[in-house]
Amino acid sequence: xxxxxxxxxxxxxxxxxxxxxxxxxxxxxxxxxxxxxxxxxxxxxxxxxxxxxxxxxxxxxxxxxxxxxxxxxxxxxxxxxxxxxxxxxxxxxxxxxxxxxxxxxxxxxxxxxxxxxxxxxxxxxxxxxxxxxxxxxxxxxxxxxxxxxxxxxxxxxxxxxxxxxxxxxxxxxxxxxxxxxxxxxxxxxxxxxxxxxxxxxxxxxxxxxx
Amino acid sequence: xxxxxxxxxxxxxxxxxxxxxxxxxxxxxxxxxxxxxxxxxxxxxxxxxxxxxxxxxxxxxxxxxxxxxxxxxxxxxxxxxxxxxxxxxxxxxxxxxxxxxxxxxxxxxxxxxxxxxxxxxxxxxxxxxxxxxxxxxxxxxxxxxxxxxxxxxxxxxxxxxxxxxxxxxxxxxxxxxxxxxxxxxxxxxxxxxxxxxxxxxxxxxxxxxx
DNA sequence: GTCTATAACGTGATAGAC
DNA sequence: GTCTATCACGTTATAGAC
Numbered sequence: 001x002x003x004x005x006x007x008x009x010x011x012x013x014x015x016x017x018x019x020x021x022x023x024x025x026x027x028x029x030x031x032x033x034x035x036x037x038x039x040x041x042x043x044x045x046x047x048x049x050x051x052x053x054x055x056x057x058x059x060x061x062x063x064x065x066x067x068x069x070x071x072x073x074x075x076x077x078x079x080x081x082x083x084x085x086x087x088x089x090x091x092x093x094x095x096x097x098x099x100x101x102x103x104x105x106x107x108x109x110x111x112x113x114x115x116x117x118x119x120x121x122x123x124x125x126x127x128x129x130x131x132x133x134x135x136x137x138x139x140x141x142x143x144x145x146x147x148x149x150x151x152x153x154x155x156x157x158x159x160x161x162x163x164x165x166x167x168x169x170x171x172x173x174x175x176x177x178x179x180x181x182x183x184x185x186x187x188x189x190x191x192x193x194x195x196x197x198x199x200x201x202x203x204x205x206x207x208x209x210x
Numbered sequence: 211x212x213x214x215x216x217x218x219x220x221x222x223x224x225x226x227x228x229x230x231x232x233x234x235x236x237x238x239x240x241x242x243x244x245x246x247x248x249x250x251x252x253x254x255x256x257x258x259x260x261x262x263x264x265x266x267x268x269x270x271x272x273x274x275x276x277x278x279x280x281x282x283x284x285x286x287x288x289x290x291x292x293x294x295x296x297x298x299x300x301x302x303x304x305x306x307x308x309x310x311x312x313x314x315x316x317x318x319x320x321x322x323x324x325x326x327x328x329x330x331x332x333x334x335x336x337x338x339x340x341x342x343x344x345x346x347x348x349x350x351x352x353x354x355x356x357x358x359x360x361x362x363x364x365x366x367x368x369x370x371x372x373x374x375x376x377x378x379x380x381x382x383x384x385x386x387x388x389x390x391x392x393x394x395x396x397x398x399x400x401x402x403x404x405x406x407x408x409x410x411x412x413x414x415x416x417x418x419x420x
Numbered sequence: 421g422t423c424t425a426t427a428a429c430g431t432g433a434t435a436g437a438c
Numbered sequence: 439g440t441c442t443a444t445c446a447c448g449t450t451a452t453a454g455a456c
Contacts, residue, residue: 175411182332200377266440269443278431
């Protein structure tokens with residue numbers, strides 16, 4: 001349903017790496033928790049929302065994640081591990097910088113289509129200061145992982161002549177992450193086409209040739 | 211403390227237009243409410259937060275705004291009226307498209323420095339679907355006001371040779387608003403310099419000459 | 421591993437005195 | 439216009455039975 005699925009079939013699909021070690025309830029908790037967190041933010045969902053989706057009581061979730069911060073920290077940490085693993089895989093697969101970056105845009109679109117209008121590191125930004133240090137730290141690590149990877153791809157694409165942009169790769173990565181955070185949110189009320197249009201312009205702004 | 215204050219001294223400063231018709235308590239309610247709403251989002255603040263800032267009880271605020279949705283709808287509506295008035299004033303003052311757009315960036319930076327890491331229309335996006343239609347409608351009107359104005363300035367700047375960008379003015383305005391929404395949020399945890407750097411790149415991406 | 425029951429708390433909101 | 443008092447409700451979290 002989204003553009004370029006072929007590039008991203010294995011990228012960041014529902015935390016598969018860790019979830020295969022979990023029982024089904026735990027998997028479902030993380031599945032729905034990620035949707036709620038990434039569509040409503042930290043304060044926008046409750047254990048009851050999740051438990052209702054599973055047909056269990058909220059107390060059962062506390063068995064897996066005693067506190068809400070444990071649940072969110074786990075989501076962020078595993079999101080980071082999966083991103084790191086998948087980024088590495090993308091790089092190893094030897095595609096061009098354009099193909100690699102496209103896989104990230106595909107991931108963004110796929111998440112958006114799942115109802116996730118906020119990317120994982122953006123999901124706790126508004127509540128950042130009131131969250132325990134453990135969650136803050138996970139989020140900064142996750143953000144750093146993404147920024148570093150995008151910057152690396154941009155640098156590579158620039159050197160290979162695939163991209164052509166003003167500013168350093170680091171600055172560009174920063175702008176791109178910020179843009180995707182905001183555009184996803186804006187698109188949640190303006191519609192999917194807004195996200196499509198904006199990604200198209202983001203590409204043109206880095207001199208993307210295709 | 212922010213760049214280019216000279217351009218924006220009268221833009222959107224604390225809802226002055228409407229607030230001069232209000233008593234001091236009402237003014238202060240709106241003042242702090244706008245800060246809380248734009249830094250924590252709709253579900254991130256309470257009447258108690260505001261009342262504590264004023265040294266009164268939360269029940270007193272219900273005298274001005276019976277329901278929370280009334281308060282937020284009022285904030286969005288008056289934000290829209292002020293934006294419309296100030297946009298008109300900027301245009302009348304006859305500055306170049308660059309100068310006009312700069313005043314919007316200045317406004318963004320000034321709000322950021324006030325602790326407002328979300329722009330008004332972005333502040334209710336996460337909670338959009340659960341909010342009453344009255345608030346949704348105000349937010350869409352506000353968003354439209356901003357998009358229309360930016361698009362108009364971009365179009366003018368393009369025609370005058372001040373700007374040079376790929377895509378239509380409408381698409382560019384959409385990207386710019388999305389980018390500012392996300393970059394402000396990202397900058398709330400990455401720091402003010404991130405916002406400065408990103409605005410600089412936004413300018414370069416529309417072929418801004420200066 | 422899931423349940424019932426319950427505690428502790430914050431929030432939105434209202435009534436009525438002053 | 440602000441107060442005290444109070445209500446109804448949802449949320450986080452825990453204890454203990456099954």
